[in-house]
Amino acid sequence: MTEAKPDWTGRTLELEVGAVAHGGHCVSRVEGRVVFVRHALPGELVVAEVTEDKGKGFCRADAVRVLRPSPDRVDAPCPASGPGGCGGCDWQHASPAVQRELKAAVVAEQLSRLAGLEWPVEVEALPGPSRWRTRVRFVAGRDGRPGLRAHRSHRVIPLEDCPITLEGAASAGLSRRKRPSTEIETTEDGTGRVHVAEVPSRGKLKQLSGGTAVERAAGRRWRLASDGFWQVHPAAADTLAGVVGEWAAASPGATVWDLYAGVGLFASVLAGQVGPQGRVLAMESGRRAVTDGRANLADLPQVHWECARVEDASASLAGQAEVVVLDPPRKGAGREVVKSIVEAQPERIVYVACDPAALARDVATLAEHGFHLRCLRAFDAFPMTHHVECVALLSR
Structure with a gap:
């Protein structure tokens, strides 16, 4: 026993x-x-x-x-942080420079442990104020006061403010009481407009104000659902698009893939590189994202959209691609997606990752197929939290 x-x-x-x-x-x-x-x-x-x-x-x-x-x-700037407090931030008690050092150590450790790579990592700061978060989902506690949950708990910590969230988004979500367990999602877009949606404990999201966000990145103006996927840090989308474009370096007339394409941020960059004679396959599972993407990139007929889960679309991923860009969810791409990418025989793979462990696992899998890490940049796109955004370049 x-x-x-x-x-x-x-x-x-x-x-x-x-x-x-x-x-x-x-x-x-x-x-x-x-x-x-x-x-x-x-x-x-x-x-x-x-x-x-x-x-x-x-x-x-x-x-x-x-x-x-x-x-x-250092002294935590948020009074709600600390033991038993809000679970939204992890490193309020460390200076921004030390936070980046800690995140760099985590990325390096994951690459070493999971991919067998000893790789020097520096986490770069993104420009902007300390209030960086453009989107947040608050929740109403038992007394109806909105706040955020404690770490690994359903207990709600009521808040007067959230110091990492843009003031308009924070105020719109915390200014009124709601029925207990109601979630309030607020988004402050690139124009400063605040969008508010409500999600009852049982029921579908209800838009209370706004609904279509406007952003600017990669030299373009974007219109998308305010609750759809977009980088939360105001400087992240443009920064990542710049790195992806530099490392993709697709040839005029080439065929390239943008997997987990969202509304087409990276597809727009790739389309500019391959030109009218090239082809960009943009694959995304979210129907609203694909609809928004088609509208935003209507002037780029070389972008061909497919609404499908990348994991289920092996038939659509047949053929060759000079460059593959992928930005998978937190769990990573996984072996089957990696297999489809490898079979396309790309010259370069540009991998955007929001989780260093998933990135390291997929880098290890790609190495089994002869693709090796060439460059890595990491960005502090989520200050005060443990999250870090990485971009990796791999080639044979």
Whole structure:
């Protein structure tokens, strides 16, 4: 009979904090178990309270008291952050420069552990103010006051403001009470207009104001559903489009693919490179995104849209492509999609990734097929959180 593991939930531990790990926490070890500690920094000595223990080889804890602070620790600018507070941010207690160092360490560690690559990583800052978040989804608590949920919890932390969200979007979502569990999604677009939608606990999204956002990126004006996919940081879309264009370097008249195309940001860049005689296959599963993409790129007939899940569209991905650009969801592309890409025999693959672990797994799979990492850039597109955006160039 297997001996039951002890449940440490609620236990207080004095521990020394080790290296940063993927997910917004640092690693420590106590009595042979791994403890993932939030609200701490590497090298600190803290008192941590165990918040979750499912009986495995690890548990989760919050640093509730710092006995020996890191010189990199700063006062959190948001009063709702910290142990037991809002779960929206991970690194409020670290300076922006240190946050980027921590994210760089995570990207490098994932590439090393999952892809066997020792790769120097620098996370670059994006221009703009500290209030960078253009879209947020608040939720009403039991008393109807809106806020954000605590980390790994359904408990709502009521907020007066969200210091990383643009003022218009924050004010529109937090200014009125709602029925408990109602979600309020606000978007402040590139023109400064605020769009507000409501999602009841049971029911479909209801647009309360606005609905069609206007953005500018890659030298174009974009109109898209305000709740559709667009980079959340105001500078991210233009920055990523610039890197993708530089590394894709598609030839005039070539055939190229833009997988997980969204509304066609990268497809527009590729279309300019291949010209009227070329062909850009833009594949996206979201019907509204494809509709918006077709409208936005109506002046580029070389862009051919297909509304389909990339994972299910192997028949459409037959034939060769000089360049493949992909921007998959957080889980990554996976082996079947990689197989379809490899069979197209591209000269270059430009991979945009919002999760370093998924990127590292797909880089490892591509290496099995002879495609190797040539360049990598990482951007701090989500300050104060653990998230980081990467762009990778691979070739044979």
